[in-house]
Amino acid sequence: MLRRLILSRNNTFINCRYASQSMVQTTVDEKSGIATVTMNKSPVNSLNLEFLDEIKTELNKLEKDKVKGMMLTSGLQKIFSAGLDITEFYNPNPDRLSKFWSTLQDTWLTLYKTPFPTAAIINGHSPAGGCLFAMSCDYRIMVGPKYTIGLNETKLGIVAPKWFIDTMVAVIGQRKAEISLTTGKMYTTDEALHIGLIDESVPDVNTALTQGNLFLNNFQRISPWAYKMTKDITRQSTVQWLIDNKQKDLDFVVTYLQSAEVQKSLGLYLQSLKK
Ligand SMILES: CC/C=C\C/C=C\CCC/C=C/CC(=O)SCCNC(=O)CCNC(=O)[C@H](O)C(C)(C)COP(=O)(O)OP(=O)(O)OC[C@H]1O[C@@H](n2cnc3c(N)ncnc32)[C@H](O)[C@@H]1OP(=O)(O)O
Numbered sequence: 001m002l003r004r005l006i007l008s009r010n011n012t013f014i015n016c017r018y019a020s021q022s023m024v025q026t027t028v029d030e031k032s033g034i035a036t037v038t039m040n041k042s043p044v045n046s047l048n049l050e051f052l053d054e055i056k057t058e059l060n061k062l063e064k065d066k067v068k069g070m071m072l073t074s075g076l077q078k079i080f081s082a083g084l085d086i087t088e089f090y091n092p093n094p095d096r097l098s099k100f101w102s103t104l105q106d107t108w109l110t111l112y113k114t115p116f117p118t119a120a121i122i123n124g125h126s127p128a129g130g131c132l133f134a135m136s137c138d139y140r141i142m143v144g145p146k147y148t149i150g151l152n153e154t155k156l157g158i159v160a161p162k163w164f165i166d167t168m169v170a171v172i173g174q175r176k177a178e179i180s181l182t183t184g185k186m187y188t189t190d191e192a193l194h195i196g197l198i199d200e201s202v203p204d205v206n207t208a209l210t211q212g213n214l215f216l217n218n219f220q221r222i223s224p225w226a227y228k229m230t231k232d233i234t235r236q237s238t239v240q241w242l243i244d245n246k247q248k249d250l251d252f253v254v255t256y257l258q259s260a261e262v263q264k265s266l267g268l269y270l271q272s273l274k275k
Pocket residue numbers: 043044046079081082083084085086087125127128129130152153156158159160161162252253256257270273274
C-alpha cells in the first residue's frame with residue numbers, strides 16, 4: 001500500500017492511499033478529515049468477492065484512522081454500481097459462492113454500522129446491490145436526471161433477502177418498499193427524490209461532492225459518541241437480525257441460488273444484458 005499527499009481543489013492537502021491495481025481509491029481531506037472512497041472496477045462496478053473484500057478492508061481502515069466522515073462514489077462514467085456480480089451466482093462454484101455471500105454480509109454490516117457519518121454520491125445507475133450500498137449510507141445525493149436506482153431483484157427472478165428489504169423499509173417506509181420490491185421498480189432521480197429514496201438531486205458530480213461535504217460537516221458539531229449510539233439504536237433490529245441469522249441466511253441463499261429454476265432465470269437475464 002502506498003501513500004501520498006496531493007493538493008485538493010480548495011488548496012488543502014489530501015492524504016491519498018492507493019495500491020497498484022486497486023479497485024478502490026481513497027482520499028482523505030486533511031483539514032476536514034472527510035474521506036472519499038471511489039469504486040473503480042470496470043466496466044460496471046459489479047460487486048464480486050474480491051471487490052467486496054477490498055471495500056470492507058478500506059472501511060475498516062477508515063474506522064481505524066478515525067476519519068470524520070466518508071463519501072462513497074464511483075469513478076466510472078455513468079454507473080455507481082451494477083449491484084452484485086451476477087457471475088458469482090450463475091453456474092457458481094459452491095465454495096466460492098459461500099465465501100462471496102459471507103463477504104457481502106460482512107461488508108454490508110461494516111458499511112451499515114460505521115462509527116462515522118456517510119454519504120452516497122450516486123453518480124450513475126444504481127440497481128440492486130448498488131442501491132443497497134447507497135441506502136446503507138446516512139445520506140444520498142444523486143446526480144440527475146439520467147440515472148436510475150432501485151431494488152430490481154424480482155426482475156431477475158430472485159428475491160431480495162430480508163436485510164436488503166429492511167434496509168429499504170428504513171429509508172422509504174413499509175408501503176413504498178413493498179411496491180418497489182415486488183415490482184422490482186427502478187426509479188429515475190426525480191422519482192427517487194419524490195419517494196425519499198434519495199435526499200437530494202443535483203445536476204453534476206462537483207455539486208454532489210460539495211453537498212456531501214456540507215452534510216458531513218454538520219457532524220463536526222455533534223458528539224461522535226452521541227452520533228454512533230443514535231445510529232446503533234436506530235439500525236439495531238436490522239443489524240441484529242443478520243448477526244443472529246448469518247448462517248441461516250447463507251444456507252438459504254446458497255441453496256436457493258443453485259436451484260434449477262433460479263439458474264434458468266439468471267441465465268436468461270444475463271443473456272438479455274449481453275444483448
Ligand atoms: C428470503 C431470502 C430469499 C432469497 C435470497 C436469494 C437470493 C439472493 C438474492 C441475490 C441478490 C442480488 C442482488 C443484486 O445485486 S443482483 C444484480 C442486479 N443487477 C442488475 O440487474 C444490473 C444489470 N446491469 C444493468 O442494468 C446495466 O448493465 C447497467 C445499467 C448497470 C449498465 O449499462 P451499460 O449499458 O452501461 O452496460 P452493459 O453493456 O449493460 O454492461 C457492460 C457489461 O457488464 C455486464 N454486467 C452488467 N451488470 C452486471 C452485473 N450485475 N453482474 C455481472 N455483469 C454485469 C454486462 O453483461 C456487460 O458484459 P459484456 O457484454 O461486456 O460481457
